[in-house]
Amino acid sequence: MKKGLFVICMAALFATSCTQTGKTEEDRFIEDLLSQMTLEEKIGQMNQIHFDKSLDSIKAQVRNGELGSMLNIDPKLINEIQKTAVEESRLGIPLIIGRDIVHGYKTVLPIPLGMAASFDPQLVEKGTHMAATEAREQGITWTFAPMLDISRDARWGRIAESLGEDPYLTSELGVAMVRGFQGDNLSDNDAIAACVKHFVGYGASEGGQDYNSTNIPERLLRNVYLPPFQKTVEAGAATLMTSFNDNDGVPASGNDFLLRTVLRDEWGFDGFVVSDWCSMVEMINHGFAADRKDVARLSANAGLDMEMVSQTYVDYLPELIAENKVSIDVIDNAVRNILRIKYRLGLFENPYVDEVETSTIYSDEHLQTARQAATESAILLKNNGVLPLKENKTVAIIGPMAHAPYDQLGTWSFDGDKNHTVTPLKALQSDEYKHIKYYYEAGLGHSRDESTRNFERAKSIARQADVVVVFVGEEAILSGEAHSLSDINLIGKQSDLLKAIKSTGKPVVMVVMAGRPLTIERDLPYADAVLYNFHPGTMGGLAIMDLLYGKANPSGKLPVTFVREVGQIPMYYNHNNTGRPAQDWITPINDIPLEAPQTSLGNTSFYLDSGKDPLFAFGYGLSYSTFEYSDLNLSSNEVNANDTLTVTATIKNTSDIDGTEVVQLYVRDLVGSITRPVKELKGFQRLALKAGEAQTVSFKLPISELAFYGKDLIKKVEAGQFDIWVAPNSTEGLKGSFTVKE
Secondary structure, three states, X not given: OOHHHHHXXXXXXXXXXXXXXXXXXXXXXXXXXHHOOOHHHHHHHOEEEEOOOOHHHHHHHXXXXXXXXXXXXXXXXXXXXXXXXXXXXXXXXXXEEEEOOOOEOOOEOXXXXXXXXXXXXXXXXXXXXXXXXHHHHOOOOEEOOOEOOOOOOOOOHHHHHOOOOOHHHHHHHHHHHHHHHHOOOOOXXXXXXXXXXXXXXXXHOHHHOOOOOEOOOHXXXXXXXXXXXXXXXXXXXXXXXXXXXXXXXXXXXXXXXXXXXXXXXXXXXXXXXXXXXXXXXXXXXXXXXXXXXXXXXXXXXXXXXXXXXXXXXXXXXXXXXXXXOOOHHHHHHHHHHHHHHHHHXXXXXXXXXXXXXXXXXXXXXXXXXXXXXXXXXXXXXXXXXXXXXXXXXXXXXXXXXXXXXXXXXXXXXXXXXXXXXXXXXXXXXXXXXXXXXXXXXXXXXXXXXXXXXXXXXXXXXXXXXXXXXXXXXXXXXXXXXXXXXXXXXXXXXXXXXXXXXXXXXXXXXXXEEEXXXXXXXXXXXXXXXXXXXXXXXXXXXXXXXXXXXOOOOOOOOOOOOEOOOHHHOOOXXXXXXOOOEOOOOOOOHHHOOXXXXXXXXXXXXXXXXXXXXXXXXXXXXXXXXXXXXXXXXXXXXXXXXXXXXXXXXXXXXXXXXXXXXXEEEEEEEOOOOOOOEOOEEEEEEEXXXXXXXXXXXXXXXXXXXXXXXXXOOOEEOOOXXXXXXXXXXXXXXXXXXXXXXX
């Protein structure tokens, strides 16, 4: 027998034997293997590297037991590397292979912010399962997703990776992503380990600048930023990644309160924790660690199991153990956690990529899933009746995003192939839409283009058409990690192009493809309709055409607030109330007389120049259908903390077009031991209604869901009065009230 193969044999042996020790087969396997490991082999399991060296040098590390994981390896080399680990290392422990499968592998879905706009957990789970199937087929067993950072600042580039500003929506969709990636059993050939990130608070980076500090007090941390992570841990998330930021002065990769007290002791997490890329050594820049050796000490003792790339564990843990600055128990626990996930992934029994006769990559089923996701993720923000378009009318296609196959895929699409992207222009050339008469002129070469030299040609094209669709937005590189912006208007000369086209007198539809909520208020007067798409992925072009021509009816809702201008940031729907909330009669700046006497103008909280309201509120989204809400009913007006409240309402499609409405449930705790948000999302349902049809929608609200961490930092339901809404968005709806008794 080859020396490394005994591990696989050991797995088979334990699968068929059992004792009365009380330990599971998994525990016995891990403890037996751990007992045979040298210190260097244990530390090797805690080491992850990027595939940026020669294959021979990496094989030498694998052979010596110095690696536990690799990321970004060419899938064609995975079997070769695994063979080295399993058959040539002393203990034959397989590697876990990581890759950023954020919103699809080869078949690319809309960016996560777009998927969040669908308010469709079933679709999100289906999409991530599709991604897992394609990735595992090529030997990838671990993804660094989902990202659960609550994101309230559109300047932050990584808002594109988020699921928006709301803890409840992020939790529901985060759990759906974990289930989609991991399936029913991690060892299945269509499952990969999820990694929930970034733990924690990264989305609150000061000024929207990436990698920046945060200052989130513990109550806010527990009530807003931690719940999505807890929900996904409870759903079985295999791994977790620390964030780059320091919070209240403590970097996440050295935060024992988060990694031990909260994650392990309170939540019972039994997977493993990995650092973000070099986030451990960046504690030196933070001024939290003196040097690389100090980094290794701090992170290991905090409970960080695997180091991504920076290799301080390999370099310094042996001497730290010799100096009694890190205990062997810390090392053993970290290795247990890592081996546990490898065991659950089935890597000890099947470490290799299975050759498949028929690949699922770009299969018809996967392309259809991507198309559905892009369709449900689009949000109709404005429509004066120009949409849906008539197929017998001539359309002018204008704008830099009409045919941008690379940028349409969005950020974090490492493996997407632009040659497979169906852009809007390409969709018009497909069999489904080849009967549409159209003219095309980009007008701008790309979103940042400052040249107006092609504007006259674009206007000439527009004049020849019955209606014009202008495709604007931002390139993929302008959002994502390290791509924060202080100005989030349409970039380049896109706004000028839109104005020029509107000057022709033709009806104009503005279609946006972007990685964030842009400040488009200045553009709205020049568009008769606006369809907003967060970079929609491989099949975005066909989805957009389906929506423009009414083959599909828009149903997306905003998962994040759209501000009127960047100076309103941060602005989010679930804020606390001020002691002087803004009223509808606020005085705008242009109404203030010259040399007015000093006055507080009503003593309320608003901006003189941009008012009190966002451009578009959380949960907002139009449809070609119209919906009427009526007959709100609560099962009781008084409940106890252990009760479940049933809330019903009638939703009627009052149009002659079939449509789907995302019905939303909000609550407000009117008085608490700490100030409570003015509204909180507590439920949502996608309701498909035929033209003229009415249905009763029913929500079950466990009163326990109203618990929060109050003044005493104990999570509980507090008695008192609550308002409740069944609503189409966070600013409208049917309102009721109930009381929670002592």
